[in-house]
Amino acid sequence: MFPEGFSWPLEKWVNGFLDWLVTTHGHTFEAINWGVLQVLIRVERGLAALPWWLIIAIMAGLAWHASRSWRLPLLVIASFLLIGSLGLWAMAVQSMALMIVAVLIAVLIGVPLGVLMAELRAVELVLRPILDLMQTMPPFVYLVPAVMLFGLGKVPAIVATVIYAVPPLVRLTSLGIKLVDSEVIEASQAFGTGRMAQLLKVQLPLALPNIMAGINQCTMMALGMVVIASMIGARGLGEHVLTGIQRLDVGKAVAGGLAIVALAVTFDRITQAYGQRLMRYRQVQDNV
Amino acid sequence: MALIEIENVSKIFGKDPKSVLPLVRQGRSKDEILKQTGHVVGLNEVTLSVEQGEVFVVMGLSGSGKSTLIRHINRLIEPTSGAIHVHGRDILKASPGELQRIRQTQMSMVFQRFGLMPHRTVAQNVAYGLEARGESEATRRAAADRWIARVGLTGYEQAYPSMLSGGMQQRVGLARALATDPEILLMDEAFSALDPLIRHDMQKVLLELQRELRKSIVFITHDLDEALAIGDRIAILQDGRLVQVGRSAEIILEPKTDYVRRFVAGVNRGRALKASDIMQPVRAIEAPSVSGDSILEKVLPIVMGTVAGVRVTDARQEPVGFITRERLVHAIVSGTLE
Numbered sequence: 001m002f003p004e005g006f007s008w009p010l011e012k013w014v015n016g017f018l019d020w021l022v023t024t025h026g027h028t029f030e031a032i033n034w035g036v037l038q039v040l041i042r043v044e045r046g047l048a049a050l051p052w053w054l055i056i057a058i059m060a061g062l063a064w065h066a067s068r069s070w071r072l073p074l075l076v077i078a079s080f081l082l083i084g085s086l087g088l089w090a091m092a093v094q095s096m097a098l099m100i101v102a103v104l105i106a107v108l109i110g111v112p113l114g115v116l117m118a119e120l121r122a123v124e125l126v127l128r129p130i131l132d133l134m135q136t137m138p139p140f141v142y143l144v145p146a147v148m149l150f151g152l153g154k155v156p157a158i159v160a161t162v163i164y165a166v167p168p169l170v171r172l173t174s175l176g177i178k179l180v181d182s183e184v185i186e187a188s189q190a191f192g193t194g195r196m197a198q199l200l201k202v203q204l205p206l207a208l209p210n211i212m213a214g215i216n217q218c219t220m221m222a223l224g225m226v227v228i229a230s231m232i233g234a235r236g237l238g239e240h241v242l243t244g245i246q247r248l249d250v251g252k253a254v255a256g257g258l259a260i261v262a263l264a265v266t267f268d269r270i271t272q273a274y275g276q277r278l279m280r281y282r283q284v285q286d287n288v
Numbered sequence: 289m290a291l292i293e294i295e296n297v298s299k300i301f302g303k304d305p306k307s308v309l310p311l312v313r314q315g316r317s318k319d320e321i322l323k324q325t326g327h328v329v330g331l332n333e334v335t336l337s338v339e340q341g342e343v344f345v346v347m348g349l350s351g352s353g354k355s356t357l358i359r360h361i362n363r364l365i366e367p368t369s370g371a372i373h374v375h376g377r378d379i380l381k382a383s384p385g386e387l388q389r390i391r392q393t394q395m396s397m398v399f400q401r402f403g404l405m406p407h408r409t410v411a412q413n414v415a416y417g418l419e420a421r422g423e424s425e426a427t428r429r430a431a432a433d434r435w436i437a438r439v440g441l442t443g444y445e446q447a448y449p450s451m452l453s454g455g456m457q458q459r460v461g462l463a464r465a466l467a468t469d470p471e472i473l474l475m476d477e478a479f480s481a482l483d484p485l486i487r488h489d490m491q492k493v494l495l496e497l498q499r500e501l502r503k504s505i506v507f508i509t510h511d512l513d514e515a516l517a518i519g520d521r522i523a524i525l526q527d528g529r530l531v532q533v534g535r536s537a538e539i540i541l542e543p544k545t546d547y548v549r550r551f552v553a554g555v556n557r558g559r560a561l562k563a564s565d566i567m568q569p570v571r572a573i574e575a576p577s578v579s580g581d582s583i584l585e586k587v588l589p590i591v592m593g594t595v596a597g598v599r600v601t602d603a604r605q606e607p608v609g610f611i612t613r614e615r616l617v618h619a620i621v622s623g624t625l626e
Contacts, residue, residue: 181401181403181406183399183400183401183402183403184403184404184405184406186364186399186403187397187399187403187404187405187416188405188416188420189364189391190362190364190391190396190397190403190474191391191392191396191397191416191417191420191464191468192387192388192389192390192391192392192393192417192420192421193388193420194388194420197420201419202405205407206405206406206407281406281407281448281450282406282450
């Protein structure tokens, strides 16, 4: 046995800290909760109001716009028909809503952070170990503070999802900015470009393919987390899988899993195709 | 006063550049300072001036500090010590906003690897400087069309840089630099990345444009033939130190150090030197005439057909000098005038 006296009250400290946070900053968390909920409700209602064929048409349209080929739209249509035929349409739409909101928030946080990380050494020094830590932690752990601060429900599910999905976006944004050819940056400076214009007109556009890769990863991780977050009250496909497992209803769990895969493939391919399209201008490189 | 005046500029790279300055001023070499302090000397007390309308070439091997030097003129690099005046104005005292304005209006730059923006079309690249300056869309388009035509790229306005060959990309770089109508053109090894034939073409393009535009050009190169081909005056840098400045004939005929001597040893003097570079005072001897602008290679057969030598005449056919057979042969064979 490990000696009992040799211990420290971590659990008590963490609980104490969270209690303190909730009592002193409760209003802030409530405000965040309210804001996120408003956005989520609107996206959910918006998606739910659309007829099923229109959602499929929109997604197929996006797929065509991203890839300019007929193959990807066909894959998208097949995936959504599969989901519908499994009787999981409404749940899939709920999961999509959660994922879309989470990715939106992740982009709003992740891209600026990535830019700061690329530009300021101090930010990188602080952020890098945190990102390393975040990416090695099992996703379940993120549920804990989310539940502590926001209770059970959709908002903590989104918060946990954002925290889980944001690191690759931050990293890839930072990488994209750093990979911009230094001579191009120098050229923009030599022509008297201001700091902000340089970021918006040169650095971000050239980093966009990498940022898009970040959004792709972010989307995939968000979809994964949306499933896990059903444990704390997120509705949707994850819930279906979870009840399937709890009741040992393997068929139910498999159907839910299949629908999740179908969604994942769809979003993965569409975001990847957009990433490819953004690199169009690099086409004829061997000419140089 | 010269257009660009660079006085005692030193640039030291490292943790505490100022602490190394005394060593630089004592005249220690780049290697000594690197060994002793771990600092790299980029420029070592460089003083030079560039006149309005001239092509001023800065030449040196890699590591000689030439690219560092050119970036001091538009302050892409800050000197460790020294002063830089453009038009009599101390540009080291310019605020960030003023510096931005100077870069937008007074000087522009052409880069070794072109520095084009891959996500912009040729037309958008050429108009970039005007866009940074805040010119209207119509002005930008008109200037882009005009300069694209001037560098011979009409028809490629909507192409992306990656679709163009190296030579064409640098034409875009040149058009971009000229589109803002700057007084000063900074060209950092602008043609070094091009293959020899294309490089030669670009030198011709530049000289043609220069004949008409009369910009003040600071041109960096490691290629002496290029320096001789386009430079009105040439400065030679070695390990961050300026070792000689002069017209090409002075550099070839009177190299001041062994380093310069080694540099010019391989030059084709028959082509690089003109009759006016080596002529002596007019002599009252009847002899055939050659123009002062003729290269020695052209003068040689004429001189060989004479006993004494040839007369050199200026543009109005007035005699201005005389070249003896010995002098010509010496100049071509050994690069000396005695």
